[in-house]
Amino acid sequence: LGCEAAVGSLVPSGSREFKLCSKHTEGKHPLHAIGFNFADARYYDVFATAGGNRVTTYRGLPDGNLAVLQAYIDADDAQSFYTLSWASDLAGTPLLVAAGSNRVIRVINCATGKLFKSLIGHGGSINEIRTQPLKPSLFISASKDESVRLWNVHTGICILIFAGTGGHRHDVLSVDFHPSDMHQIASCGIDNTVKIWSMKEFRPYVQKSFTWTDLPSKFPTKVVQFPLMTCVVHSNYVNCTRWLGDFILSKSVENEIVLWEPKTKEQGHGEGSIDVLQKYPVPDCDIWCIKFSCDFHFNQLAIGNREGKIYVWDVQTCPPELITMLSSPQCKMTIRQTAVSFDGSTILACGEDGSIYRWDEVEHEAAKN
Template identity: 85%
Template structure:
């Protein structure tokens, strides 16, 4: 299973590597320190009332008494509110509802008259929206927050200014994925890209340039890598997991500069890989074969397969681990749905995978056929999803990202309801396989579009605040994925034309060097 070759190079003279300085595997060696929980920060007042269950991994837990739920808050106000205060509150609510209705009307006007989606190399046109059928969670009358979802304005606040610092032409083949290493604090300035049959690692230098660290070329010349994710070996060595069109998942040890393992199991191309943040030796993969698989990077075992009776009915395009609930994952795809899955019942098999000494093929891999819930939030392909605490961010080809809350019913698996909380407009983002990213603390969200522009949102503000819109006359190709640095001071973009762009925050200390 490991009989393949990746030709590694740590020099800066590979194709398109003109300005990079070579760094060998020494840059990656050492023992990984413990991850640090981000220090507490104040959430926006409106969102804070619904963020009591977020845990401590990304956003610290808030005591229930800090801000009560909206319903309980309204009940407590009705008990002891003066008539004048009640009238004032009613007027404010009426004004808010009018503003929300106006924003919704403006958005519909902007979207009116849109034609069919452009055909892209990575897939065909998305189909026309289909009617909602089946036992799926959707927002109905009387559900949600009792008002329209908060929608962001497309007028940039300019609260953070960025400048284009550098660009790097990696080659002529499209770059589909880019990502910083958030697994190890020593390598927060290290990122990787994939495109064609090449995997490349870089360092984002303090002076705004990019330095090539290593480059790996798959022996399959027809391979086209679509996704990557960082993981960690038992000794702390950084591992890079990549996969694409041939369905084989490659794992590279960046410390030894050698192939680590190959994972075979998917029956078609792999569209996304994500690493478990609490256990970086576990990763999940989403595939065109309509399944999601959980793997152990050390033992080479496929532990669980999420597919079957309640699974996806078309390509799975994106998947993500819950940041604090180690049992939960979310997946989405071409069947227009987002599914929430639980591994709790099967967790003994996950634990068993760490001590398994027999052949990986003899491991009792289990099928998870039914999700906790299936949510219809969008009416077209859903190609990117990320957890935000207990909330979910999901993006479709309808020019917007939606923040929503899944409400699963433990007594009725497969059913539930959703609250749509906020919407983040993204103009000219009507082609699929464009993925967004966030900084480590999930303060900023960056997403590109088909015209080479990047929209940077303050993801926790309510209503959403557009921090900035980044563009350059040099960047006109579709941006397939963005990568935001640990503190949000650097934003990277990988493009359809094989070019990487780097923007740095103007007022950040490293941007002044």
Template identity: 80%
Template sequence: MARVVFPKKGLGHEAAVGSLTPSGQREYKLRGKRNEGKCPVYAIGFNFLDARYHNVFATCGGNRVTTYRGLPDGKLAVLEAYVDEDKEESYYTLSWAADLDGTPLLVAAGMNGIIRIINCATEKISKSLVGHGNSINEIRTQPLKPSLIITASKDESARLWNIHTGICILIFAGEAAHLHEVLSVDFHPYDIHRIATCGMDNTVKIWSMKEFWPYVDKSFTWTDLPSKFPTKYVQFPLITAVVHTNYVDCTRWLGDFILSKSVDNEIVLWEPKTKDDQNPGEGSIDVLQKYPVPACDIWFMKFSFDFHFNQLAIGNREGKIYVWEVQASPPVLITRLSNPQCKSPIRQTAVSFDGSMILACCEDGNIYRWDEVDQPAAES
């Protein structure tokens, strides 16, 4: 059985905790609002994979996936909408991806556990991937190979897929895997072999795919039926870390560090110390920083970054957004966004490429757009 690792305070010191007094270094104004109906909108995200579409984003809620363009005047222009034929479907998550020729794809999934691959050029479903035994809580795209995605599911597993060939390559489940729903998953930004998962068993797990990578390569050249591919189980993570005492519903890599969020009104930055050749559970972790988020005590609320991982935005159950300068030490709260119209829980945020636009999708079916206010030049 793999050893569970409990956190130590950062580098022999107490973790640095951010102040909730905004620095005011960037100011934002509500520019746009759009209602998508009565269903909650659970996910929203910009397309960072293709510079041509830097102001294009997508949302999902109910049985609908919608793409928009953020116009200079603050409006949100609908580009296309996909409506699932199953009226009972409820989409929880989406991710931008790309085919081998660079064609932009949108991947969405939710309650039914079916992964829909939407070709944004033809506006049609190109593939539907089936394998999970229950609903899918999150999808993430491998930034170095954007035809690879990973999914986190209520069936207590995460799965690695090749959406070009439709193959399920790896299943992260088994003896030392999650014991409850997997709520979030993320690829390491530059170590292509490494992922992190988290879930309702209160743990974050770090996994290595290094010894299984030949199967990833094989998935690109496979010519037989996808169902005949020799899918492999990955049962032992490098580390199982207990950083939180409740559900962990969002985890993201920040370089070699990890940010994770539970329902305890804070996001925690910590450092895992692992090696690919170690025995399972041999590593250690240090908690480095904490980012307070008041009224963020319900689960399934996801944070996001700009392209360069400078700003982190997270909503709360009161409709407020906290924007942190994520790489400052101690953390700096850049601003707190609120508006009398926005009172519903914010399920996810999206920060534009340069951080000048912040989006939020809400439990009440609304999406909101805040734009950075031009600051007057300082007098010399």
């Protein structure tokens, strides 16, 4: 309320405890992405990883171990997958959308383990893919080519391209859909900005993409050149952004995550202000390939660092509460990404050493009684 932002303490509260249950090494390639399937309630215990030219799906077993379900090996040996996201077609078939260095988006059918579609359009490597939580047939991609694209996974159509006059001026590193307003997205990148975009006026094109029967290349893809607003919250690269209701969490290479409120004006593109609310310090997190994750209800946030440590924050307390800091002698390499299970009781981490680490919550005796 007009005061300085509330900064969290790095002294863990210990309100929840976790133990390392298992370590699984996939191979020699670094793992860039890991994520639970929140798109389908039947598979909340299923997650996937991406790294090198491989996308692998697993199930987290009740005993703390991991079971490999299937692996997709890309035909391009030189491919390096950077990102993945769960989606589904109109029939509800679970799909994995993955992309990386070779600019092509691969859509994998998880029922068959086979390639479903290859989507081409970006002119540079693809840094992040996110699925629309309310319509999991839609997803957005953020690329080195300075653009964000909206796709329909069912028809393979590129519906909208967010780029141009008011767009990013360098690689776009992260992007996210607003959780309840289907028309808003946020993107961020190496130009130090976070941009908020609206696709409200393009609703007819989104709807048309579901019924289009001609070639996807003939669809009248529209370019959105001006964001609702451009926000300068950080003074360096911004490499991860997530909506928290109408607020935004964003991470730069400045060893902290910031929670802030964008205040857009009804009239005029790009106008507005921001109100920084809270800061979550993360030591040794000054490289841009590290992303954070949250559980389904956005209660907990987990982020790794260069030293192999994982910081678990309670997102919704003020000032922020560091729940715990996870570390293990087995893990001394950079944690590139984490995944927090639906209820926050399991935290996964993957990173530079090609391994997956699974931490499970320890039940307190008082809770058992």
